[in-house]
Amino acid sequence: MFKRKRIDQLHINSTFVVPDKKEALSYVLLDKRFLHVGDIINFNLYFKRELTQMSLFLQSDTVIDQAQKQRLQQVEQIFASNSEYHKYEIFVESRLQNLLHDTSLTMDEKTEIIYTSSTKLTHSLYDNPDALENSQRSEKIVTPILQSIIYNDYTVASYMKIIEHDYYTHTHSLNVSIYTLCLGAELGLKEEELISLGRAGLLHDLGKSKIKYEVINKNGVLSQEEFQEMKKHSSFGYDAALNIGIDDKDILDGIRHHHEKLDGKGYPDGLKAHEISLFPRIIGICDIFDALTTKRSYKESMHSFNALQIMKLEMNTHLDMNILDVFIKMLHE
Ligand SMILES: [Fe+2]
Ligand SMILES: [Fe+2]
Incomplete structure (x- = not known):
């Protein structure tokens, strides 16, 4: 007390x-x-x-x-x-759960507060990937986001206005989590499944915290060797998630297999279409969309229309086209 x-x-x-x-x-x-x-x-x-x-x-x-x-x-x-x-962060985590009931704030203000504070909490999580509290923290970050999406009739619109398009691993991961929650809701997943999906989206690149800083933050396109190094992040993330006590198979699957491709040319396990489960299919789409629409030191951000066009026309052997169609419809509603 x-x-x-x-x-x-x-x-x-x-x-x-x-x-x-x-x-x-x-x-x-x-x-x-x-x-x-x-x-x-x-x-x-x-x-x-x-x-x-x-x-x-x-x-x-x-x-x-x-x-x-x-x-x-x-x-x-x-x-x-x-x-x-860290005491302030715990305080914020607990306040976030009640924020939606705060009558002194407009919905846009609430969304902005949730996004801004979740960005910082996700930063802390990625800074210390092996911290045991990360498993719980991921749920505490995702729950208010999902509640705000439900409150907004399951639309991604309020987040689309404020989503950060400068690339950092933690902002990218938060964006992916938000997109997966909206897309999962659109696909008819239940609230409990959505929490797991949002956590998998949030943690999908956790393994990047284990990759050399120079590779992650390279000011340019990666060399072959650096790319091989980068590719390890999905299995590193899977190991890190296991280490912090995540035992939900869907979450683990989402983290490990978000770079698998339907034609079997993805990594780390070269899974073929029927072997890739729902979470990695959803995360894979949200991941690429955020990567394309985000600015990097070596490239400008792409307009969402152009990004979706590339995904539809050039990635049809990689991505689940049925889910991509739902995603496209969701973004244009
Ligand atoms: Fe990744
Ligand atoms: Fe990613």
Whole structure:
């Protein structure tokens, strides 16, 4: 249980002086919109007094009251220390579950908050692929996204407006997860199956965290040798998922086989059409669509119409065309 303290019992403005600029970098900007009256925060909040000076704004184990909420609105930015950032992430995970019921926000604002915070949570997940909490975290990220999609009549439209088109492994993975949830819903999957599918989409490139940084972030097209190295990510991801305790066969299948092709020319196992199950078929389509519509250092992002045209005309021996047709229809509704 938290030890509750009232705000007025605290020395709210007791100054916490950061000794030098290096130290100042160890604070992380928070999203104030998650802090509500009645919330108990179990990490210190700071604000920037000057460029290199942080002051304590609110002490850990405090219940936020009305006056404090007003003060929060007057402060431009609010921070947590790097060492307590994981506590903020856990706090955000729990708040995300209730965000849809927040009557003070519009649906577009809710979608934007869910996307922005899920981007950061997915970043942490990919930064530390072997962390045991990732299995649970993937579910905590996917659930509010699915709820928001259901709330929006299963349409991808609100996410299409805000999806990030600059490539990072974690934003790509989050985008793929969102597309798989919408496509899976369109294909008639049940809510429970959708959660598994969304988790598989989120974790599909987890193995990239095990590939050399220079290969992942190469400023150009990969050499043959580098491509061979890159191809290991799907089996590395499968191993990582097993290590963090994921035992759902569909999720594991989605991660391991998202680069398999119907003609048997994919990797890592060279599966043929009838051997490729539903999850990798769905993820494979969402993965390629996001890759094509995303900007890389060596290529511009492609318009979704052109991406779908290439997928339809040039990848018909790789992808499940029936599922692709549903995807195309979904994006144009
Ligand atoms: Fe991949
Ligand atoms: Fe991918």
